[in-house]
Amino acid sequence: VFGVTTAVLLVLLALVEQPVEQRQSVILPHAAAASPTALASLAAELEQLKMALVKQQADAKAQLAKLDQLRAAETSVPAAAATDAAPDLAAAAAAERAALAACTEADVPILRLVRTPCPGGYAGYDCKLRWDVQDSFLPSGRLWLREWRATRGAVTNCQRGFFEALQARMTAAHWEVEWDAQPFRIAASPPRTIGKMLHQLAMVNYYHLTLQHKPKLRAAKLPGEHYVPLANPGFRWNVLDYGGDNVVARPLQAGRRCEGSQAAWYCLWQRFPRQRRAGAGAAPPVGSALAHAAAELYNTSREGRLDPRWMAHYVVASATANVFTTPTSQLLGYMDDNLKVLCHRPGPYCGGTADELATPVAAAHVRHGDSCDRRRDAPGPWNAMFALDPKKGRLDRVSYRWCYSWAVYRAELRRLQVEYGVRTVLIATDDADGSVLREMREEKELNFVFLDFPRAQFVKRGWMEFRRDTDEHMPFSLAAEVELLSRADMLVGNMGSHVSRLVYDKMMASTGTSQPPPFISVDGYGMCCDFTEECTVDNITKRNRPIRECIYKYATCTGGDAFFYYRS
Numbered sequence: 244v245f246g247v248t249t250a251v252l253l254v255l256l257a258l259v260e261q262p263v264e265q266r267q268s269v270i271l272p273h274a275a276a277a278s279p280t281a282l283a284s285l286a287a288e289l290e291q292l293k294m295a296l297v298k299q300q301a302d303a304k305a306q307l308a309k310l311d312q313l314r315a316a317e318t319s320v321p322a323a324a325a326t327d328a329a330p331d332l333a334a335a336a337a338a339e340r341a342a343l344a345a346c347t348e349a350d351v352p353i354l355r356l357v358r359t360p361c362p363g364g365y366a367g368y369d370c371k372l373r374w375d376v377q378d379s380f381l382p383s384g385r386l387w388l389r390e391w392r393a394t395r396g397a398v399t400n401c402q403r404g405f406f407e408a409l410q411a412r413m414t415a416a417h418w419e420v421e422w423d424a425q426p427f428r429i430a431a432s433p434p435r436t437i438g439k440m441l442h443q444l445a446m447v448n449y450y451h452l453t454l455q456h457k458p459k460l461r462a463a464k465l466p467g468e469h470y471v472p473l474a475n476p477g478f479r480w481n482v483l484d485y486g487g488d489n490v491v492a493r494p495l496q497a498g499r500r501c502e503g504s505q506a507a508w509y510c511l512w513q514r515f516p517r518q519r520r521a522g523a524g525a526a527p528p529v530g531s532a533l534a535h536a537a538a539e540l541y542n543t544s545r546e547g548r549l550d551p552r553w554m555a556h557y558v559v560a561s562a563t564a565n566v567f568t569t570p571t572s573q574l575l576g577y578m579d580d581n582l583k584v585l586c587h588r589p590g591p592y593c594g595g596t597a598d599e600l601a602t603p604v605a606a607a608h609v610r611h612g613d614s615c616d617r618r619r620d621a622p623g624p625w626n627a628m629f630a631l632d633p634k635k636g637r638l639d640r641v642s643y644r645w646c647y648s649w650a651v652y653r654a655e656l657r658r659l660q661v662e663y664g665v666r667t668v669l670i671a672t673d674d675a676d677g678s679v680l681r682e683m684r685e686e687k688e689l690n691f692v693f694l695d696f697p698r699a700q701f702v703k704r705g706w707m708e709f710r711r712d713t714d715e716h717m718p719f720s721l722a723a724e725v726e727l728l729s730r731a732d733m734l735v736g737n738m739g740s741h742v743s744r745l746v747y748d749k750m751m752a753s754t755g756t757s758q759p760p761p762f763i764s765v766d767g768y769g770m771c772c773d774f775t776e777e778c779t780v781d782n783i784t785k786r787n788r789p790i791r792e793c794i795y796k797y798a799t800c801t802g803g804d805a806f807f808y809y810r811s
Contacts, residue, residue, distance in 0.1 A: 336525045339399075343527035346401035348536055352390055352757035353402055356555040357540060363552030363789060366759065374554065375771040375793060376783045378623065378738065378764040384662040387756055391603060391732065394755030404527045406752040408537035409562045411526040416476040416541070417516040423475075426483035427806065429508055434490045435802055437721055441512075442741035444480060445564040445748065446798035447806040452477035453559060453791060455547025477545045478563075480806060481515060484508040491718055498715025500573045511574050511722045518569035551791035557759050560794050561751030568749065570726050577719045578694070578727065585683060585691040590666030593690045605665045606731035606750070607652050608724075608743045609672035609679050610766075615646035615703070622651050623767035629777055638777050647737075647765045649682045655735045655763045656689060663761065666690060669731050671724035671742075675701035694727065696720050729753065733761040739768035744797060774800035 348354050361370035368386045394402055427444055435443075451457065457475050484506050486492045492507035501510035513519065527533040543549045544559045570578075589595025591604050632639040659665045670693040672679045677698065683691045696716045725742060728734070729749035736743030743764070750760050771786070771793035772778035788796065799807050 339525040340528050342399040343401065343404040343525065343533060344531040346399060346404060346527065347532050350397070350399075350401035351405045351533065351536070352394065353405070353558060353754060354536060355757040356553065356558060357536075360550070360553040360555060366554055368758070374759075375788065375790070376769060376780045378767055378769040378778070379762060380759065381658075381662060381761050381763070382758045384664075387758065387761070388603075388663060390756040390758075392601060395601060400755075401533065402755055403752075404525075405533045405537060406558075406562060406565075407526040408531075408534045409540060409558070410566050410752075412534075412537050412541045413477070413562055413566050414516045414518070416545075417478055420476045422478060424481040425479055427480040428483050429491050430487060430489035436741070437491055437718055438725075438740070438742040438745065439801065439803075441568065441722075441725070442745040442748075443798045443803040443806060444482065445567050445745060446560070446795045447480050447803070448478040448567065449560045449563040450795045450798075450807060451479035452563060453544045453547060453549060453551075453556065457547075475545075477541075478515075482508045484514075493711065494713040494717045495715050497713075498719075500577065500715055500719065509571070511571060511718060512567070513569040513571055515567050515569075518566065549791075551789035554759060554790055556791045556794055557748070557751050560748050564745060564748040565729075565752055568725065568745075570722070574719065574722050574726065578723045581694045581696050581720075581723070582727075583693055583695040585693070587687045587690055588666060590690050592667050592692050599666065602664045602666045603732040604667050604669060604730075605656060605659050605663075606669045606728035606734045606736070606746065607656060607671070608728060608734070608736035608740065608746060609649065609652050609670065609674060610646055610737045610740055610743075614644055614740070617645050618648055619645045620648045620650055622647060622655070622765040629767075638779070640775065644739075645766065649679050651765050652735055653682075653686060655765060658763065659733055659735065659761065660689065663733065665733070667692065669693070669728050671728050671746075673701045674698065675703070692727070694720055694723055725749070731760075735763045735765065737766040737768065738762075738764035738770060738772070738797075739766045739774065741798070748794075770794075771796075773797060 348358070361367070364373055364375040366372050366374040366380065367382045372380065372382065374380060394400065427440075427447075429440060484491075486496075486505045486507050489507065491511075495501045495507050495510060501507070504510050540549075540555070540559065549555060549559065584592050586593035589599040590602055591600055594600075629638045630641045631637070656665065656668055667690040670679070670683065670691050672693075674680070675698050680693065680695075683693075696719075697714075700713050700717060721742070725746055728746045730753055731750060732753065732755070734743070734747055734750060736746065738744060738747075747760065747762060754760050767778050769778055769783065771783050771788050773796055776782065776786075795807075
């Protein structure tokens, strides 16, 4: 309305922009040759015209004043609309909290990992799948889909409400109580990749939260110093972000999205515990069954009493990962600007019938960047850092890493399609030449959602963390793809990658079943295999690690051990 009004008023102003006297001077010369009668008549007409023009000018001034008022009102519309919408949003949040207050533990299938856990190392509906020795986890499709559809079709998503309550409990505990946050430095020497630092930040805090014998918050006091000992809320590390010249800040300084900000890391992820989750559901009220269950799990974890063999540790690790990776408005804006959907058939993100839309979404992390030294057209077989030495007759560490062709990922995605009915896949890739995106266009059985951004900088010219020629798309695309993929229900990835592991940790909070998300790791790494370890079943079995150690151990590699210096 304001735009149309503005256009009409500007046309009116253009018609009367000249003073009356200038308009008369154009007409009067033609009147000089006229007869006296004609001249008198013309003079009368001119007087009427002059009066009309004067009135028109007065009306125009009044309209101009009105236009100024409209412009002022137009600029205030968002704030006014927000004010008007605030009661509606508050009412909706209150209604959601009231609905969540009616949820019981029986409405939260993931709590079975806490109440009725499988024996150590096992998972699945019948507790017969060995989690710790395999490079995949594929629970019964029939049972998984039954649970997933029940959660998705419920009027109130009580499982999501539980995860919101757990994350809210973690945040409040570190907001209300002083915690001795140690500086997690992003300006390291040698530099680390952003994905590695992100995973390590989440895992070192998960490790410390679940540590039974925690260090004191402060060192011995100096003579004459007085302080009050504080309770330990659980987490230990927070990012020290002062901009400067580091692997995060450097490429962001060359872009526009973080202009005017001295922060680098906190231009991508909000600072814990001050984060606010845009679009997140309401947390259930204090005193509700969900809030009580979340507080119980948090306290049990903080006191180091959660059995390290239980899969419930993934619930705690997921909540930890999510509170430290809450996206900023800049990151969400980047996702909105670059998200593309490639539709080949009805399904999520592409429209269709209710049954076609009610199908799970898979994620695929296609690793084709600077970590690739050689390509394979088959998965595994052990891990991407080991190969069979014919002379030694055994596996041995090699100086190169395998990456895997699109055909390998496509075959595994089709397995998920057959078992779980997947129609849509969320894709993340650091492919430099666009070959993965081109092959996706030929894959007519699946839909694909991905971020479309300039990829030339992913051409391998040394490790990304050592390069100085990257732009803002490097950190923004990684952060956006982690956030995108974590919204899926299952994963085809590379568990030899910190990024795949972080995506999986975050994804746990999106699950609608009693099981961890199904996954397939194409690079031979299982969940209980370290970066430099042999990943054969025999070797993993001999190590016999509890689930808790399997979750955090990978993050101790390549510099991460510096943050794990307190042992239980």
